[in-house]
Amino acid sequence: MTRTALITGASAGLGVEFANQLAASGNDLILVARRKDKLEDVAKSLRAKHGVAVTTASADLSNPRAPQELFEFTRSANLTVDYLINNAGSAGPHLLEEKAWAPQAKFLELMMLSVAHMCHHFIPPMRERGFGRVVNTSSFAGRLPRPDAGSHYGPSKAYVIALTEELDLTLRGTGVHASALCPGFTHTDFHETADLGEMKAALPNFVWYSAESVVRDGLRAVEKGQPIMISGRLYRWLDPLAQSLILRPLIKSFAPGRNKR
Numbered sequence: 001m002t003r004t005a006l007i008t009g010a011s012a013g014l015g016v017e018f019a020n021q022l023a024a025s026g027n028d029l030i031l032v033a034r035r036k037d038k039l040e041d042v043a044k045s046l047r048a049k050h051g052v053a054v055t056t057a058s059a060d061l062s063n064p065r066a067p068q069e070l071f072e073f074t075r076s077a078n079l080t081v082d083y084l085i086n087n088a089g090s091a092g093p094h095l096l097e098e099k100a101w102a103p104q105a106k107f108l109e110l111m112m113l114s115v116a117h118m119c120h121h122f123i124p125p126m127r128e129r130g131f132g133r134v135v136n137t138s139s140f141a142g143r144l145p146r147p148d149a150g151s152h153y154g155p156s157k158a159y160v161i162a163l164t165e166e167l168d169l170t171l172r173g174t175g176v177h178a179s180a181l182c183p184g185f186t187h188t189d190f191h192e193t194a195d196l197g198e199m200k201a202a203l204p205n206f207v208w209y210s211a212e213s214v215v216r217d218g219l220r221a222v223e224k225g226q227p228i229m230i231s232g233r234l235y236r237w238l239d240p241l242a243q244s245l246i247l248r249p250l251i252k253s254f255a256p257g258r259n260k261r
């Protein structure tokens with residue numbers, strides 16, 4: 001039986017890799033992002049490589065109407081969504097340094113509300129059919145507060161983890177699985193797009209993982225019904241320390257700026 005995966009943020013990075021791995025398993029695809037030309041390039045190459053049907057839909061998920069419009073688009077095109085990969089995201093503005101509120105609100109819409117909004121539309125039909133797989137791309141940044149990181153990104157990813165854990169509990173026994181994928185530093189366009197190329201170059205190789213391994217972890221986790229997947233051995237090792245009530249304050253105390261208070 002051919003299933004269909006809707007992937008947001010499918011014009012670059014992890015989204016392209018989700019598309020590639022899901023197409024390699026024989027799934028048809030609906031690719032979503034803002035850049036239509038990039039989506040078409042990905043679609044063309046995956047049709048040729050895997051022989052699957054690929055539909056593209058250009059949408060800006062920082063627009064509050066986008067999830068509903070995407071849902072209506074799939075309905076009108078008779079497309080049934082079996083895999084929902086809420087993956088689109090960006091580094092976003094600094095909560096305190098960016099003076100205007102509008103970019104902050106758009107960022108929160110993209111990172112949190114659009115994820116909940118997509119789940120709101122696409123999960124109930126999955127539950128009715130008794131099958132669905134939902135991967136919400138979060139981040140290891142959602143597991144631990146960081147200083148001087150914009151005060152927005154990590155908290156938005158923490159929301160995605162909380163949302164997904166609760167969905168996982170709500171959906172048990174329905175045939176629908178939900179997993180929050182928490183990658184650490186991953187080789188994609190993310191850091192260049194956010195003008196963080198210098199920071200990227202300064203970090204040691206061992207903290208970086210490939211998009212291929214991160215996506216493999218995410219798809220394996222959702223099949224198994226694992227609500228949170230910390231991707232990468234380094235981050236799986238760090239996570240229990242970050243979550244420990246005793247060790248968390250210790251880890252935070254190593255953060256730069258700790259003596260400024």
Ligand SMILES: NC(=O)c1ccc[n+]([C@@H]2O[C@H](COP(=O)([O-])OP(=O)(O)OC[C@H]3O[C@@H](n4cnc5c(N)ncnc54)[C@H](OP(=O)(O)O)[C@@H]3O)[C@@H](O)[C@H]2O)c1
Pocket residue numbers: 008009010011012013014015032033034035036038059060061062087088089090110137138139140182183184185186187188189190191193
């Ligand atoms: N790379 C990392 O180190 C890392 C680590 C942890 C978590 N993550 C998370 O992984 C996810 C994927 O990021 P990536 O690393 O693959 O980065 P990327 O290569 O920059 O890809 C980001 C994707 O999101 C899409 N996107 C951005 N803003 C959008 C908007 N307003 N509406 C619709 N689509 C939008 C982009 O497409 P368009 O520009 O065409 O719209 C692109 O397809 C993100 O949620 C990110 O937070 C990344």
